[in-house]
Amino acid sequence: xxxxxxxxxxxxxxxxxxxxxxxxxxxxxxxxxxxxxxxxxxxxxxxxxxxxxxxxxxxxxxxxxxxxxxxxxxxxxxxxxxxxxxxxxxxxxxxxxxxxxxxxxxxxxxxxxxxxxxxxxxxxxxxxxxxxxxxxxxxxxxxxxxxxxxxxxxxxxxxxxxxxxxxxxxxxxxxxxxxxxxxxxxxxxxxxxxxxxxxxxxxxxxxxxxxxxxxxxxxxxxxxxxxxxxxxxxxxxxxxxxxxxxxxxxxxxxxxxxxxxxxxxxxxxxxxxxxxxxxxxxxxxxxxxxxxxxxxxxxxxxxxxxxxxxxxxxxxxxxxxxxxxxxxxxxxxxxxxx
Amino acid sequence: xxxxxxxxxxxxxxxxxxxxxxxxxxxxxxxxxxxxxxxxxxxxxxxxxxxxxxxxxxxxxxxxxxxxx
Ligand code: SF4
Ligand SMILES: [Zn+2]
Ligand SMILES: [Zn+2]
Numbered sequence: 577x578x579x580x581x582x583x584x585x586x587x588x589x590x591x592x593x594x595x596x597x598x599x600x601x602x603x604x605x606x607x608x609x610x611x612x613x614x615x616x617x618x619x620x621x622x623x624x625x626x627x628x629x630x631x632x633x634x635x636x637x638x639x640x641x642x643x644x645x646x647x648x649x650x651x652x653x654x655x656x657x658x659x660x661x662x663x664x665x666x667x668x669x670x671x672x673x674x675x676x677x678x679x680x681x682x683x684x685x686x687x688x689x690x691x692x693x694x695x696x697x698x699x700x701x702x703x704x705x706x707x708x709x710x711x712x713x714x715x716x717x718x719x720x721x722x723x724x725x726x727x728x729x730x731x732x733x734x735x736x737x738x739x740x741x742x743x744x745x746x747x748x749x750x751x752x753x754x755x756x757x758x759x760x761x762x763x764x765x766x767x768x769x770x771x772x773x774x775x776x777x778x779x780x781x782x783x784x785x786x787x788x789x790x791x792x793x794x795x796x797x798x799x800x801x802x803x804x805x806x807x808x809x810x811x812x813x814x815x816x817x818x819x820x821x822x823x824x825x826x827x828x829x830x831x832x833x834x835x836x837x838x839x840x841x842x843x844x845x846x847x848x849x850x851x852x853x854x855x856x857x858x859x860x861x862x863x864x865x866x867x868x869x870x871x872x873x874x875x876x877x878x879x880x881x882x883x884x885x886x887x888x889x890x891x892x893x894x895x896x897x898x899x900x901x902x903x904x905x906x907x908x909x910x911x912x913x914x
Numbered sequence: 915x916x917x918x919x920x921x922x923x924x925x926x927x928x929x930x931x932x933x934x935x936x937x938x939x940x941x942x943x944x945x946x947x948x949x950x951x952x953x954x955x956x957x958x959x960x961x962x963x964x965x966x967x968x969x970x971x972x973x974x975x976x977x978x979x980x981x982x983x
Contacts, residue, residue: 640963665926665948669958682964820944823925861944883963888944893964 587616587623590847595627600807600848607800609844614836624843624876631850635908636900637813637879639690639725639855640683640893643886644671644707649696651764653752655789657822657887658696664824666887676711677718684720686882686893689910691715692725692748692785694886698765700728700735709742716743721910725785730765730773736780746783746812749773754802757794774809783812787857790841791819791833799841803848813879814852816842818859820888833859835868839875846876855879861890870899879908921954923947923968947976 586601586608593599601609612620648660648668657664671679676693683691693711695704705728712724726739727748739747751770752758758767778784786809788802806814818833833841846854856877860869873880882893900907922929924937926949941947946959950970957968957976965978 642962643960646960665956667956667958669960671960675960675962679962682962686963884961884966887946887959887961889946889961889966890944 586612587619590623590627594847594850595623595630598631598850600850601844603800603804606803606844606848607797609847610796610799610840612840617836617840620843621839621871621875624846625874627846627850628854628876628878632853632878634905635878636873636905637690637853637855637908638686638688638897638900639692639879639881640679640686640688640883641692641694641727641881641886642671642676642679642683643669643694643696644676644711645669645695645697645704646671646887647696649698651698651762653762654826655752655761655792655819655822656696657825659825662824662826664822670707673707673710673714677714680715680720680722681718682883684722687897687907688722688882688893689908690723690725690746692727692746694727694748695729696886697729699730699732704728705735705738708744709738712742712744723910725783727785730769731776733776736773736776736782740780740782744782746785747777748785748815749777750788750815750817751786751802751805751809752788753792753794754798755805756801757792757798761792771809774811778809784809785813785815786811787813787815787817787855789817789819789859790838791830791859791863792827793830799844803845806845807849807852811852813855814845814849815855815857815881816845816877817857818863820859820862832862835864838863839868839871842872843876853879855881857881858885858888866891866895869896870903873899873903873905919951921949921951923949923951925949926954926956946978 646669647658647666649658652661657666725746726744755767821830882896922934922937946966952973957970959968967977969975
């Protein structure tokens with residue numbers, strides 16, 4: 577008689593492997609988590625929260641972001657309202673230095689320790705880099721004590737070095753989705769090109785911020801694949817976005833990711849990357865509403881973007897900060913390592 | 915001078931025609947105005963952490979009500 581091998585529950589395994597030993601789940605284990613029935617969701621979120629508290633602690637990193645160059649991008653990322661290739665209502669705009677300084681002031685006023693300067697470009701040209709350099713200098717001259725991150729697309733080694741020289745401490749560049757799904761989402765550049773920018777950034781000593789968007793037609797297996805690929809990059813931070821179907825883009829009629837599914841994905845990513853900063857980024861207002869944001873903070877998330885995004889609006893920063901107070905989660909202090 | 919709201923600032927179509935319930939919902943939740951309510955031109959919109967400004971080349975600039983900082 578052959579005895580079927582005993583099925584080990586993935587959450588029991590995760591408790592030992594991730595919570596006790598700090599070792600992330602493998603791709604097949606992540607998929608198992610993503611396939612858990614809804615009646616296990618509460619248990620999953622609790623575990624993800626325990627893992628976050630054990631390996632990252634209670635502090636939450638708060639960040640503000642602003643777009644210095646909006647719209648008119650030559651790339652064709654199918655989710656993006658800033659692509660110049662789709663008939664979206666977003667018009668190209670440049671933010672001047674006083675505007676950038678003001679945006680940074682608003683971010684500092686919200687208690688954030690991180691300010692990210694973003695541009696909708698394939699990669700930065702000389703004009704953009706000098707604008708960013710002047711912007712960072714103006715922020716410093718105004719006496720603002722905040723970490724500055726940038727997100728300017730794909731980089732060359734010289735551009736990486738220039739950003740380090742400007743004092744940019746973190747670089748955001750999202751892989752967006754699983755490698756196997758990427759060609760369905762973007763055709764004007766490859767996943768590998770993005771990966772190469774990320775490794776250059778990491779090797780130059782900047783903190784790597786790399787995440788993506790959930791809800792772009794990827795399968796659960798591809799979500800597991802994506803989490804594994806991100807884990808192998810070992811980024812400092814992973815921003816998690818949920819698709820906002822934007823008018824004029826190829827994904828304008830895609831459904832919004834349902835709240836429970838989104839929470840499950842967040843928790844699975846936490847179990848894949850126990851020690852990485854996991855940030856709630858765009859799309860949480862549509863996907864979760866107010867209640868779900870709190871559940872996410874109790875389900876693996878330990879960083880948020882407050883206020884508005886690049887082209888979309890978020891809820892007022894004060895609402896998020898009140899929520900953190902209510903949850904007894906302190907805002908991460910400047911220069912404190914999570 | 916009172917401003918006429920002839921066009922939906924989310925979809926740019928006539929306010930009087932069709933339903934704009936999705937538009938209203940998006941505007942109340944996550945989107946700044948994109949079309950000028952007076953002439954339906956696409957506006958140049960700048961979002962900042964605490965607000966937005968939207969500029970129509972013909973009808974000038976509007977700023978979000980709650981802009982602070
Ligand atoms: S490269 Fe960035 S700004 Fe350009 S289309 Fe892709 S996501 Fe949008
Ligand atoms: Zn409308
Ligand atoms: Zn107008």
